[in-house]
Amino acid sequence: MKQFKAESKRLLDLMINSIYTHREIFLRELISNASDAIDKLYYRTLSDGDTGLNRDDFCINILPDKENRTLTISDNGCGMTKEELENNLGTIAKSGSLNFKKENEQKEDIEIIGQFGVGFYSAFMVSEKVTVLSKAFGSEEASKWESTGTAGYTIEPCEKESHGTTIILKLKPDTEDNHYDEFLETYTLQNLVKKYSDYIRYPIKMDVEKSRLKGGTKDEYETYTENETLNSMVPIWRKNKNEIKEEEYNEFYKNKFMDYTDPAKVIHSSTEGTATYNALLFIPARAPMNFYTKDYEKGLQLYSNGVLIMDKCADLLPDYFSFIRGLVDSQDLSLNISREMLQHDRQLKIIAGRLEKKIKSELESMLSNEREKYEEFFKNFGLQLKYGVYQDFGAHKDVLQDLLLFYSSGEKKLVTLKEYVSRMKEGQKFIYYACGENVDRVDKLPQTEAVKEKGYEILYLTDGVDEFSIRMLMKYDDKEFKSVSADDLGLETEEEKQAAAKQVEENKDMLNFMKDALKGKVKQVILSQKLKTHPVCLSTDGAISIEMEKVLNSMPT
Numbered sequence: 001m002k003q004f005k006a007e008s009k010r011l012l013d014l015m016i017n018s019i020y021t022h023r024e025i026f027l028r029e030l031i032s033n034a035s036d037a038i039d040k041l042y043y044r045t046l047s048d049g050d051t052g053l054n055r056d057d058f059c060i061n062i063l064p065d066k067e068n069r070t071l072t073i074s075d076n077g078c079g080m081t082k083e084e085l086e087n088n089l090g091t092i093a094k095s096g097s098l099n100f101k102k103e104n105e106q107k108e109d110i111e112i113i114g115q116f117g118v119g120f121y122s123a124f125m126v127s128e129k130v131t132v133l134s135k136a137f138g139s140e141e142a143s144k145w146e147s148t149g150t151a152g153y154t155i156e157p158c159e160k161e162s163h164g165t166t167i168i169l170k171l172k173p174d175t176e177d178n179h180y181d182e183f184l185e186t187y188t189l190q191n192l193v194k195k196y197s198d199y200i201r202y203p204i205k206m207d208v209e210k211s212r213l214k215g216g217t218k219d220e221y222e223t224y225t226e227n228e229t230l231n232s233m234v235p236i237w238r239k240n241k242n243e244i245k246e247e248e249y250n251e252f253y254k255n256k257f258m259d260y261t262d263p264a265k266v267i268h269s270s271t272e273g274t275a276t277y278n279a280l281l282f283i284p285a286r287a288p289m290n291f292y293t294k295d296y297e298k299g300l301q302l303y304s305n306g307v308l309i310m311d312k313c314a315d316l317l318p319d320y321f322s323f324i325r326g327l328v329d330s331q332d333l334s335l336n337i338s339r340e341m342l343q344h345d346r347q348l349k350i351i352a353g354r355l356e357k358k359i360k361s362e363l364e365s366m367l368s369n370e371r372e373k374y375e376e377f378f379k380n381f382g383l384q385l386k387y388g389v390y391q392d393f394g395a396h397k398d399v400l401q402d403l404l405l406f407y408s409s410g411e412k413k414l415v416t417l418k419e420y421v422s423r424m425k426e427g428q429k430f431i432y433y434a435c436g437e438n439v440d441r442v443d444k445l446p447q448t449e450a451v452k453e454k455g456y457e458i459l460y461l462t463d464g465v466d467e468f469s470i471r472m473l474m475k476y477d478d479k480e481f482k483s484v485s486a487d488d489l490g491l492e493t494e495e496e497k498q499a500a501a502k503q504v505e506e507n508k509d510m511l512n513f514m515k516d517a518l519k520g521k522v523k524q525v526i527l528s529q530k531l532k533t534h535p536v537c538l539s540t541d542g543a544i545s546i547e548m549e550k551v552l553n554s555m556p557t
C-alpha cells in the first residue's frame with residue numbers, strides 16, 4: 001500500500017468531510033476529466049495525422065448498478081500509464097492548481113475546495129472505494145489503481161480491452177442523513193449531467209429505461225432500453241445569448257474556472273467579419289489568492305472551432321485586464337498553431353484588440369450604471385488598472401484613465417477624474433492630489449490646508465502606485481495634476497506672490513539661522529503660504545516626492 005503525499009491527504013480529509021449539498025459535483029469533475037482526456041487524444045489525432053481514430057467514436061459512458069451499488073464512468077480518451085496513474089492520482093500537487101498555504105487553513109473547508117477545483121478526489125465524497133482502470137493510447141498494458149480513501153492506494157497490472165479510463169465508484173452505504181443511493185437513480189444522473197456538464201462536447205451516454213405503446217395495441221405498454229445521450233453538447237458560448245439563463249453562465253464559470261463565487265460580470269459576444277469568433281469572458285467577483293503575485297498566469301482559453309488548443313493564451317489579454325477569465329472560440333485559427341506562431345497571428349491580434357475594447361466598454365457601463373458593483377470591482381482589481389497606466393511609459397493612458405477611482409477630500413468617497421473635473425471651481429487651474437498611507441493620514445497633512453480652504457477638491461492617493469500613475473498621466477482633460485506639496489500651488493495672485501517674496505527677504509536672517517541649525521538635514525528653510533493651522537511642514541524639491549521615495553525604497557533591489 002502506498003501513502004498519499006501530505007497535501008493530498010489533507011485535501012482528501014476535507015473532501016470526505018465536505019458539506020453534503022456540495023458532493024454532487026463529483027460527477028462533473030469525473031466527466032470533465034474524461035472530456036479532457038478525450039480532448040488530449042483528439043488533439044493528437046488532429047496534429048499527428050492518422051491515428052485511426054474518428055471523432056464520432058469518442059464518448060463518455062455512465063453506468064449505475066443498483067445491485068452492487070457502483071457507479072461507473074468510462075471514457076475512451078488518452079488513458080494513463082502506470083506512471084501517470086501514480087503521478088496524477090497519487091499526488092494532488094500534480095493536478096494543476098493546488099498549492100496549499102497555511103493561511104487557508106482557517107477558512108471554511110468548502111471555500112478551499114472551491115478555490116482549487118476539486119478534481120478526481122471528489123469521488124471520495126460519495127465513495128468508500130474508488131477503482132480506476134486505465135490503458136494509455138498506444139500502450140499494450142493496462143493498470144488498476146485502487147483506494148479506499150486517506151489510507152493510501154494500490155496499483156497493479158490488469159486487463160483492459162481498449163484505451164481509455166474506467167472509474168468505478170463503490171458508493172458509501174446510505175445512512176439516515178446521507179443518501180448516496182440517489183447517485184444510482186437515472187433521474188438524478190440525467191439532471192446532474194444537464195446541470196453541470198451539458199456543454200461537454202462529447203456525448204455522455206447512459207442506458208435509460210423507457211416505455212412505449214406496444215406495436216399493434218392501443219393501451220399496452222412495453223419497456224425498452226435506450227442508450228441516451230444526456231448532454232446537448234452545444235458549448236454555452238455558441239448558444240444564443242437570450243437563451244442562456246444567468247444561472248447557467250454562473251455554473252459554467254464556477255465549474256470551468258474553479259471559482260466558488262459567481263462572477264461579477266459576464267461578457268458574452270460574438271462577431272463576424274474580419275475575425276469570426278465567440279468570446280465568453282468573466283470578471284471574477286474577487287481576486288484569486290495569487291492574483292498579485294508572480295504565480296498568477298493571465299490568459300484566455302483558446303478554441304479553434306470548438307476544440308481547445310491552448311489553456312492560457314496570454315496574447316489575448318493586455319496585462320491591465322489580466323483579471324479576466326474566459327475563452328475565445330474562433331474558426332479562423334489553425335489547429336496546429338504553435339505558441340510561437342500564435343504571437344504573430346494576425347487574426348489573434350485583431351481578436352485581442354476587439355476584446356480589449358469590449359472589456360473597456362463593459363467596465364465603463366458598469367461604472368455608470370452599477371456604481372456600487374464597480375467600486376467593489378475596483379477594490380479587487382483597481383490596482384491592476386493603475387499599474388496599467390504606468391506600464392509601457394503611459395501607452396495605455398487613454399484606455400484606462402476613465403476607469404480609475406480616487407478618494408476625494410470634497411466628496412468623501414471614490415470619484416473618477418471626469419467627476420473631479422466637472423466640479424472644478426472657477427479659476428481652479430489644477431487637479432490637486434495628496435499622497436499618504438491612508439485617507440486619515442492624508443486628511444491631516446498640513447499641505448492640504450490651503451487648497452481645501454480655497455474650496456478645491458483634493459484626490460487622496462493612498463496606494464504606492466497611485467502617484468506614479470498620476471504623474472504618468474500628467475494631464476486629464478487638459479488640466480494638469482498638481483501635488484499639494486508642490487512649491488507653487490497656483491493659488492495666489494501676483495500681488496500675493498510679491499508680498500510673500502518681500503516677507504522672505506525681510507526674514508532672511510532668521511531663515512538662514514534655522515537652516516544652519518538643521519544643517520545636513522534640510523536643503524533650505526522657506527516661508528510657506530500653504531500652511532493655515534500648522535506651524536511647519538516638510539517638502540521635497542526634486543521629481544520624486546517623499547511618498548514615491550518610500551515606495552521606491554521598499555522595492556526589492
Ligand code: ADP
Nearest residue numbers: 033034037079080088089095096119120121165
Ligand atoms: P485536474 O483535472 O485539475 O488536472 P484532477 O484531480 O481532476 O485534476 O485530475 C488529475 C489528473 O489525473 C489530470 O490532470 C489527468 O492527468 C489525470 N486524469 C484524471 N482523470 C483522467 C481520465 N479519465 N483520463 C486520463 N487522465 C485522467
Ligand code: MG
Nearest residue numbers: 029033119120
Ligand atoms: Mg479535473
